[in-house]
Amino acid sequence: MDFTLDSHQEAVLEAVRTLLSRHGGPARLHDLGGDEPGYDHDLDKRLAEAGFLDIAEPRSACRLDAALVLETLSGALASSAAGWRLLVLPTLDVDVEGPVALVAESHSGPARFAADADALVVIGDDRVRLVRPDRRIPRVRSRLGWPVGEVSGLPEGGVIDEAPAAEVRAWARVALATEMVGAMQFALDITVRHVSDRRQFDRAIGSFQAVQHGLAECSVAVEGARWLALEAAFTGAASTAAAALTQASEASKLIFRRTHQYHGAMGFTREYDLHLSTLRLLALRSEAESLGRPAAACAHEHWGI
Amino acid sequence: MEFDWTEEDLSYRSELRDFLAEELPGRWEGATAVLGSADNAEYSRRFAGLLAEKGWLTPHWPTEWGGTGATPWMLAVLGEELWSRGEPRGPQYMNVNWIGPSIMAHGTPEQCQRYLPPIAAGDVIWCQGFSEPEAGTDLASLRTRAVLDGDDYVVNGSKIWTSYGDIADHCYLLVRTDAQAERHLGISVLLMAMDSPGLVVRPIPGMVGEHSFTELFLTDVRIPVANRLGPENEGWSVVREALSFERVGAPRWARAAHVLDETVRDAMEQGRSIDPVTVEAVGVAKTACEAARMLCYRVIDERARDLPPSPHANVARVAMVQAERLVADACAALQGNEIMRYGSDSDLQMRKSLAAGVAAGTYEVQLNLVSRRHLRLPKN
Ligand SMILES: Cc1cc2nc3c(=O)[nH]c(=O)nc-3n(C[C@H](O)[C@H](O)[C@H](O)COP(=O)(O)OP(=O)(O)OC[C@H]3O[C@@H](n4cnc5c(N)ncnc54)[C@H](O)[C@@H]3O)c2cc1C
Numbered sequence: 001m002d003f004t005l006d007s008h009q010e011a012v013l014e015a016v017r018t019l020l021s022r023h024g025g026p027a028r029l030h031d032l033g034g035d036e037p038g039y040d041h042d043l044d045k046r047l048a049e050a051g052f053l054d055i056a057e058p059r060s061a062c063r064l065d066a067a068l069v070l071e072t073l074s075g076a077l078a079s080s081a082a083g084w085r086l087l088v089l090p091t092l093d094v095d096v097e098g099p100v101a102l103v104a105e106s107h108s109g110p111a112r113f114a115a116d117a118d119a120l121v122v123i124g125d126d127r128v129r130l131v132r133p134d135r136r137i138p139r140v141r142s143r144l145g146w147p148v149g150e151v152s153g154l155p156e157g158g159v160i161d162e163a164p165a166a167e168v169r170a171w172a173r174v175a176l177a178t179e180m181v182g183a184m185q186f187a188l189d190i191t192v193r194h195v196s197d198r199r200q201f202d203r204a205i206g207s208f209q210a211v212q213h214g215l216a217e218c219s220v221a222v223e224g225a226r227w228l229a230l231e232a233a234f235t236g237a238a239s240t241a242a243a244a245l246t247q248a249s250e251a252s253k254l255i256f257r258r259t260h261q262y263h264g265a266m267g268f269t270r271e272y273d274l275h276l277s278t279l280r281l282l283a284l285r286s287e288a289e290s291l292g293r294p295a296a297a298c299a300h301e302h303w304g305i
Numbered sequence: 306m307e308f309d310w311t312e313e314d315l316s317y318r319s320e321l322r323d324f325l326a327e328e329l330p331g332r333w334e335g336a337t338a339v340l341g342s343a344d345n346a347e348y349s350r351r352f353a354g355l356l357a358e359k360g361w362l363t364p365h366w367p368t369e370w371g372g373t374g375a376t377p378w379m380l381a382v383l384g385e386e387l388w389s390r391g392e393p394r395g396p397q398y399m400n401v402n403w404i405g406p407s408i409m410a411h412g413t414p415e416q417c418q419r420y421l422p423p424i425a426a427g428d429v430i431w432c433q434g435f436s437e438p439e440a441g442t443d444l445a446s447l448r449t450r451a452v453l454d455g456d457d458y459v460v461n462g463s464k465i466w467t468s469y470g471d472i473a474d475h476c477y478l479l480v481r482t483d484a485q486a487e488r489h490l491g492i493s494v495l496l497m498a499m500d501s502p503g504l505v506v507r508p509i510p511g512m513v514g515e516h517s518f519t520e521l522f523l524t525d526v527r528i529p530v531a532n533r534l535g536p537e538n539e540g541w542s543v544v545r546e547a548l549s550f551e552r553v554g555a556p557r558w559a560r561a562a563h564v565l566d567e568t569v570r571d572a573m574e575q576g577r578s579i580d581p582v583t584v585e586a587v588g589v590a591k592t593a594c595e596a597a598r599m600l601c602y603r604v605i606d607e608r609a610r611d612l613p614p615s616p617h618a619n620v621a622r623v624a625m626v627q628a629e630r631l632v633a634d635a636c637a638a639l640q641g642n643e644i645m646r647y648g649s650d651s652d653l654q655m656r657k658s659l660a661a662g663v664a665a666g667t668y669e670v671q672l673n674l675v676s677r678r679h680l681r682l683p684k685n
Pocket of ligand 1: 437
């Protein structure tokens with residue numbers, strides 16, 4: 001057990017952060033359209049050139065470094081489908097150049113990245129397909145901080161031999177949990193800063209115990225999600241993946257309500273960054289649910305119920 | 306960063322499990338006891354004696370005092386395995402986790418000679434005399450007064466909620482030795498024999514276990530100066546240091562996870578159908594135990610690196626209390642009307658979860674510490 005970054009991990013994350021400071025971050029998301037952003041192809045290109053998108057070996061059991069990169073990307077509000085590439089594609093070992101989207105077989109309706117994707121990973125009960133749509137999937141107007149497409153009537157075929165659906169679903173859960181952790185930490189940090197600066201009744205509002213306790217519980221919830229997600233990325237265990245996503249989903253509800261609440265009206269303004277992270281959580285949670293209720297999956301993985 | 310157990314830790318765990326499977330076959334009935342209850346205290350003497358023979362009672366102590374040089378990770382494994390079996394060490398987990406180490410750190414050679422071997426042998430019970438009627442969360446306001454008279458302190462006052470007070474041999478007692486000084490600076494630790502004249506112990510019937518806790522009344526109790534632990538008036542820092550790692554010393558999450566596991570398995574064995582809402586509650590509770598586990602591991606990792614205590618311990622404590630509560634909710638949902646049966650899993654877990662947020666530092670105090678030390682939110 002070692003809860004600290006080793007020197008290699010440290011160096012990778014430092015390089016990713018440097019890249020993001022120039023080509024990512026909330027300012028970049030604002031440029032791309034804010035809560036209604038376009039896909040950041042430029043960022044993907046730079047990440048790919050630097051080798052950050054295929055950091056996990058194909059079929060590798062341990063994808064911890066990839067998860068650390070993803071958490072960093074998500075914490076900088078990247079408008080990118082790097083999560084699926086970093087954590088899910090290594091299970092499939094397929095060749096896709098551009099962005100990928102990921103949906104459950106039964107899914108129709110909005111899905112992140114679908115309109116920008118070169119291919120969709122479609123997870124069924126016991127098979128996984130890689131669908132390359134013959135025409136562009138239409139965009140959906142969405143204001144949750146992600147580029148979204150409208151999935152319906154996907155073509156048949158594209159079954160990937162020897163791709164275990166359960167394993168792919170587990171890695172999708174790790175990816176979603178990790179992305180949630182990045183976005184939640186962003187929201188929490190900006191809120192801690194806000195309540196430390198903002199004064200009412202001649203004191204920082206962050207000195208009120210009601211606010212302190214509310215944020216302390218948020219922080220405990222996010223920390224729990226982070227370490228479970230990292231452990232799941234390390235072991236690849238389906239049970240830990242389900243627990244990580246359950247913890248992240250539950251935490252995201254607290255984070256969403258409380259970070260907005262403690263911002264007062266400021267949290268509503270579009271030029272302020274808070275909503276860019278919090279709204280994203282709603283989309284992530286809905287994708288989590290579309291893979292099967294996380295808490296039920298956790299109970300199922302542990303006891304078969 | 307990596308989350309593997311070493312071969313050594315794995316084989317230690319499996320050795321422990323084999324031992325426990327033999328020693329506590331099936332469901333050990335003592336596992337129903339609640340922290341602070343004296344129900345199993347007598348059993349604990351026998352059990353701790355067995356552990357001592359195997360070198361597993363105080364493995365993390367220096368060899369000089371009966372230790373085997375176990376790492377903090379091995380100690381964590383030991384705690385997990387024992388807590389998930391209902392903590393058969395009973396009150397003695399306190400002795401080995403913090404009372405003994407505190408005596409080692411601050412005791413005179415005579416005190417070490419006198420107190421440590423019985424702890425390491427597993428046949429002594431200590432209680433902790435901190436809380437008073439007027440001093441709960443605000444412990445530093447304690448008033449039990451110790452006045453120097455020759456070679457003794459003469460102690461007057463009272464302690465309350467003292468677990469094991471009726472069966473303990475010794476008490477780790479906090480007293481005020483300087484009434485004038487700033488309140489944190491006038492406190493000392495005294496090691497008191499529980500058969501001292503002038504000490505009256507009265508049980509307080511409680512809702513956690515048959516014997517819950519006690520009240521101690523001290524009237525002119527004479528405690529030799531030689532029994533003072535550490536310098537006079539420096540008791541506050543002595544006890545803070547002693548308890549700094551204790552927040553994760555009791556891996557409550559492991560016991561909660563075990564209770565949840567047994568309750569789910571019972572429901573499955575009895576062929577009861579588990580409705581989707583209950584399945585969700587079970588998944589959320591299991592998750593909370595898992596999150597608490599990782600947050601405790603982070604603290605153990607810091608301890609293994611010899612880092613100073615950090616607010617991550619408070620984060621872990623909050624997560625453990627939440628896990629106990631969510632497991633209580635899940636067990637209640639799983640067992641339905643069984644909660645009316647005294648001693649059912651759901652009944653017991655409800656009681657344990659209530660104690661979790663109060664005993665050994667309240668939930669709110671942990672949140673205060675997380676917000677100030679971890680989030681660095683401003684003070685008023
Ligand atoms: C099962 C059990 C076993 C125990 N065993 C022992 C023992 O062996 N030895 C011993 O000395 N004590 C023992 N205790 C006592 C325990 O340490 C105290 O109950 C605890 O410190 C809280 O003190 P209190 O009960 O006086 O509550 P109070 O201090 O009156 O607190 C009541 C409520 O007010 C809240 N509160 C208080 N101050 C603040 C604040 N600053 N900010 C926010 N909220 C606040 C608390 O969080 C709590 O919710 C035991 C308690 C239990 C339940």
